[in-house]
Amino acid sequence: MALKAVLLLLAIVLVTTKVVYADTSVPGTYPPKAPPPPPVPPPVVKPPAPVPPPVLKPPAPVPPPVYKPPAPVLPPPVKPPATVPPPVYKPPVPVPPPVYKPPVPVPPPVYKPPVPVPPPVYKPPVNRPVQPAPPLPPVKSRKDCIPLCDTRCSLHSRPNICKRACLTCCDRCKCVPPGTFGNREKCGKCYSEMRTRGNRYKCP
Numbered sequence: 001m002a003l004k005a006v007l008l009l010l011a012i013v014l015v016t017t018k019v020v021y022a023d024t025s026v027p028g029t030y031p032p033k034a035p036p037p038p039p040v041p042p043p044v045v046k047p048p049a050p051v052p053p054p055v056l057k058p059p060a061p062v063p064p065p066v067y068k069p070p071a072p073v074l075p076p077p078v079k080p081p082a083t084v085p086p087p088v089y090k091p092p093v094p095v096p097p098p099v100y101k102p103p104v105p106v107p108p109p110v111y112k113p114p115v116p117v118p119p120p121v122y123k124p125p126v127n128r129p130v131q132p133a134p135p136l137p138p139v140k141s142r143k144d145c146i147p148l149c150d151t152r153c154s155l156h157s158r159p160n161i162c163k164r165a166c167l168t169c170c171d172r173c174k175c176v177p178p179g180t181f182g183n184r185e186k187c188g189k190c191y192s193e194m195r196t197r198g199n200r201y202k203c204p
Contacts, residue, residue: 005048012045136175136186145170152204155180162204169194169203 139145145167153162170176172194175187184192184203194202 009045012042016042136178139170139174139176142167142171145176148176152176152180156204165202166204173203 137144137148139148149163149166149170152166153159156162166176169191173187173190175191177183177186177191184201187203191203192201196202
């Protein structure tokens with residue numbers, strides 16, 4: 001209803017504005033026109049009927065919830081403990097004492113005299129004949145001394161020095177003792193008594 005009244009009011013204002021604008025137009029050089037028709041009186045605008053405000057109804061009062069006290073919890077019924085009858089006492093059954101059995105006499109072991117062991121027969125050791133040492137290889141020249149001195153000095157800490165001394169002794173005495181150590185007396189005093197300037201044994 002209020003919207004219709006507003007639209008009607010706007011239409012009236014527009015019509016009035018057009019009429020006023022038409023009356024105030026500037027006269028031109030055109031020939032006079034017929035007098036304008038008398039102005040149409042604007043329609044009477046009736047103010048819109050006041051709309052009564054809607055009647056507000058207060059909300060119905062909600063009744064407060066009814067308070068219900070909690071139901072009392074009953075304690076579980078207490079049952080008295082069942083009386084257990086005392087166990088019936090049974091006297092112990094008397095155990096008869098064990099029958100005593102005398103031990104069976106064990107006969108003593110029969111003594112057997114030890115069998116005499118004959119003493120071992122003594123056998124004198126058999127003396128094996130001593131085999132003579134193999135003869136030393138003959139030395140005729142210095143070339144024969146080279147393999148003998150190589151064998152003699154194979155375990156020496158300084159084989160080159162040992163070979164030089166051995167070749168000198170072999171060349172003079174024509175003999176090299178067997179083995180890698182000792183046995184110098186087998187080549188005679190020429191080999192065993194030869195000494196250096198420092199009075200040391202020269203031949204290895």
